[in-house]
Amino acid sequence: MSFSSEKKNNHSQNPNPNPTSPLKKRGTRWSDLWLKHTTKSKPLNQMVVAAAMQQLQSLSSPRKSNNNNVNTLIPNFSIIDQTLLLSDELLLKILSKLPDSQRNSNSLVCKRWLNLQGRLVRSIRILDWNFVLSGRLIHRFPNLNHVDLIPGCLILTQSSNIFLSSNVLNMHIDSGSSPNWFFCEENMLPVEVIDNGLSALANACPNLRRVQVIGASEMGLLSVAEECPTLQELELQKCSDNVLRGIAACGNLQILKLVGNVDGFYGSVVSDIGLTILAQGCKRLVKLELCGCEGSFDGIKAIGKCCQMLEELTLSDHRMDDGWLAGVSYCENLKTLRLTSCKKIDLNPGLEEYLGSCPALERLHLQKCQLRDKKSVSALFSVCRAAREIIIQDCWGLDNGLFGFATVCRRVKLLYVEGCSLLTTEGLESVIHSWKELQSLRVVSCKHIKDSEISPSLATLFTTLKELKWRPDTKSLLPSSLRGISMGKKGGKFFKRT
Incomplete structure (x- = not known):
């Protein structure tokens, strides 16, 4: 038991x-x-x-x-990680095929993926200038070709609720700023600091193709021009004539945007001296944009004579002297002339026989400009008489009389009119009947152009167009005699003939 x-x-x-x-x-x-x-x-x-x-x-x-x-x-x-069996080159090819939305999540996998993902980044916007001066930018992203340095050059007040905005620059400002109305100059890094950052960036990234910077000097831009021979696109804000001495060394530059004076932000001067220096140094320019720049006939003529590859010229809020418009005719290969936010065109353009014209011009684009002076508008259409496309958006003062000067443009195939409240149906009809090659017509938000005023001849012209967008006034009613051409209904109509 x-x-x-x-x-x-x-x-x-x-x-x-x-x-x-x-x-x-x-x-x-x-x-x-x-x-x-x-x-x-x-x-x-x-x-x-x-x-x-x-x-x-x-x-x-x-x-x-x-x-x-x-x-x-x-x-x-770590031996279980099968990606360790792949070389960096092969893994880079795999990561490059993934969408950009997965870039941040891929960087969090491990340090190796973080470094490899940094080698795939080509464009970056700098918010902290110390990131450039410390060398961390180059170590983290060694293969950059586009760098936007403008936000990093400014000492921004993120806690402020006051946001100042313009066409070229946006920033937060402090309520205690001085009343001299140049807020950007008060919150900008010293020129020496900006130049040092540009020099460090140029030495580490010789393959830069596009750079955006504000407040740099001649020496800073000269270092970029010497170390980055493949630089093709450049945006300079707060630019002056002295700064353009450094940019003249960029022999392969093709796209350039110069911002001289911006009301409420900063003030600087680009005159005929700077435009001449630019023309003699950057002879391969294809696109040029001048914002808030001064100048005259001599500066525009120098650009036309030296930059024979120039195809697009944009002037925004220009401060040009009288007579500058005649210099545009020296741009023999110019295809697009664009004027935006200009308070004036050319108050004294001179005699018409001395204006000349651009034989290769294809497009005239006017946006948010004041078209009140008859001499200016007449001279502008005369210089652009070879244009095939005319685009007029939100321009003040354009009435029937001023729009009538566009009859000199006999080769127009496309007309786009938007936000021109003084233009009437009669004024529009008198011009487009003279254009025998017109194929496309777009009329939007022009309250004095009425469906009820459409004549039978104008309705017949509509039927011959390949493209028609008719939305001048959504409140107007379509006459019963025009219902067959599918116009005037709610929201307007848009069609293309194939």
């Missing part, structure tokens, strides 16, 4: 008396569990498994347990 009782007690203490139970064996090691898992799944390459086990045995370290002094091997789990 005592024997059976003792045996029963032993069974109660050890519910699994099987001598082959894992509890009776030696302690299980991590390497055994890992091998057991890999043998049940898809077989790996035998050479990879052998190399992995060899590294496990060499890099693992013994650790004693508090209970039974069992030696446990801690494997190097």
Whole structure:
């Protein structure tokens, strides 16, 4: 009885008396569990498994347990990362195929992916100038070709609720700013600091193709011109004649935007001297935009004479002297002339026989300009008489009389008029009837152009067009006689003839 009782007690203490139970064996090691898992799944390459086990045995370290002094091997789990078998070049090709929306998440995988993802970044916008001066920008993104430095050059007041905006610059301002109305100059880094950053950037990124900067000097731009021979696009804000001495060394520059004076932000002067320096140095320009720049006939003529590849010229809020419009005719290969936010065109353009014209011009684009002076508008259409497209958007003062000067443009194929409240149906009809090659017409938000005033001849002209967008006034009603041409319904109509 005592024997059976003792045996029963032993069974109660050890519910699994099987001598082959894992509890009776030696302690299980991590390497055994890992091998057991890999043998049940898809077989790996035998050479990879052998190399992995060899590294496990060499890099693992013994650790004693508090209970039974069992030696446990801690494997190097990085060997399980199969991407380690790929070279950097191959992994870069894979990461480059992924969408940009996954860029941030890919950078969080590991340090290697962070560095590789940084090598794929080509464009960046700098918010902290110390990021450039410390060298972290180049170390993090070594293959940049487009850098926007403008936000980093400004000491922004993020806590302020006052936001100042213009066509070229936006920034927060402090309520305690001085009342001289040049807020940007008060919150800009010193010129020496900006030049040092430009020099460091140019030395580390010789393949830069596009740079945007504000407040730089001649020396800073000269370092970019010398170290970055492939630079093709440049935007300079707060530019002056002296600064353009450095930009003249950019022999391969093709796209240039110069911002001289911006009301409420900063004041600087670009005159005929700077335009002449620019013309003699950057002879391969294709697109040129002048914002808030001064000048006259001499500066525009120098650009036309020297920059023979120029195809697009944009003037925004210009401060040109009288007579500058005659210099545009020297741009023999100019295809697009764009005027935006100009308070005047040319108050004294001179005699028409001296204006000339641009024989290669294809597009005249006027946006948010004041077209109140008859001499200015007449001279503008005379210089652009070869234009095939005329686009007029939100321009003040354009009435029937001023729009009538556009009849000199005999080759117009597209007319787009938007937001011209003084233009009437009669004034529009008198001009477009003289254009025998007109194919496309777009009229939007011109409240004095009424559907009820459409004549039968104008309705017939509409039927011959390949493209028509007619939405002058959505409140007007379409006469029953014109319903067959599908116009005047709610929201307007837009069609193309194939």
